[in-house]
Amino acid sequence: MKSEKTYELVLLALFTAIIVIMAFTPLGYIPLVVINATIIHIPVILGALFLGPKKGAFLGFVFGFTSFINNTFKAITASAFVFSPVLAANLIGVSGIFKSLYICFVPRILVGVIPYFAYILIQKLLKSERKIWPVVIHGMVSFILFVSLRAFICNLINSHAGQITGMVVGLALSIFLFIVLTLTSRKKTVTGISLAYAGIAGAFTNTLFVMSGIYILYKDAYAQALGIAGDTVINVIMGIISFNGIVEAAVAAILIVGVGMALLQVKPISTERTSKRKRASQTSLL
Incomplete structure (x- = not known):
């Protein structure tokens, strides 16, 4: 018990160090043709799965916090104020402090919580005797891909x-993805699929909460900072969600499955460890 703690x-210290290193070096970003896809949320998602939501x-x-520091002291983009209470306060006043605190911290904290419960839910549904649940889950993911x-x-x-x-x-x-997911949904692959969906949930949590908060x-x-008309902000945001969101979700799914399956060789998922403890305690009572 003591050794496990x-x-x-x-x-936890390792994941924290990885986040800091990624945040302050180019390692946290994957350069693409038109954007940089962030992967800083990957250790956060893994931490949620293997260490629990707290x-x-x-x-x-x-x-x-690393996002706050980067955007406050580097401010390399015109819209850096949305992640910096200090810059926001100077730009729009006291209300900007609370707005930027929300955008900077709440979505990122939720990235460390939602994937944990997403993993539990997907595991239960995919292992359910009702065959309709895998179809529903894969259909929802395929629909999201189609819309994006x-x-x-x-x-x-x-x-x-x-x-x-x-x-x-x-x-x-989306049809191709649905067919592939449906054909590969077997009990032996439930853990891998659940890890992938946990990664997708974490990536979309960050993108959706940040961009909806900005809007x-x-x-x-935001429109003034980008030099665009106010009524076109929604188009910019939808473009970021549909491209950044889908790229980062795909990257997260791949990395979470790869790293997660490797970590499972030495440490169980937090939810599985808890279940084993409960079964052990019930056995001892009997």
Whole structure:
């Protein structure tokens, strides 16, 4: 018991160090053609799964704190104020402190919580005797892919041809994904699929909460910082969600499965460890 707690503290310290290193070096970003996809949330998601939601929330806080430092002292983008209470206070006043605190910390803390419960839910549903649940889950993920791809292509090709292309490409790839997921959904692959969905949940948690927070709290200030009209902010945000979101979700799914399956060789998922303790205590009582 004592050695297990020591191991968890070591793992927590390791994940914390990885977050800090990623945040202050280019290691935390994957350069793509038009954007940088962040992978700093990966150790936060892994921490949620292998250490539980409390320690996961702490790692999410560390992620948010590094974002606060980067955007306050580097401020390399015009919209850095949305993640910095200091810059926001100077720009729009006291209310900016609370708005930026929310955007900087709340989504990142939730990244350390939601994947844990997503993993539990997906595990239960995929192991359920009701065959309809895997179909529903895979259908939802495929639908999200369809909506994201369609929105991205429509924003990229702003014409009637773009709408048709987005519809066709999005539909084709989403159907392909649904078929692949359905065919590979066996009991032996439940853990891998659950890890993948936990990674997707964590990545989308960060993207959706951050971008929705920017739109609700900073719509006009964000438009002014980017030099665009206020009514076009929603298009920019939807473009980021549909492209950044889907890229980061895909990267998270792959990395969480790869690293997660490796870690499972030496340490069980937090939920599985808890279940074993409960069974052991019930056995001892009998």
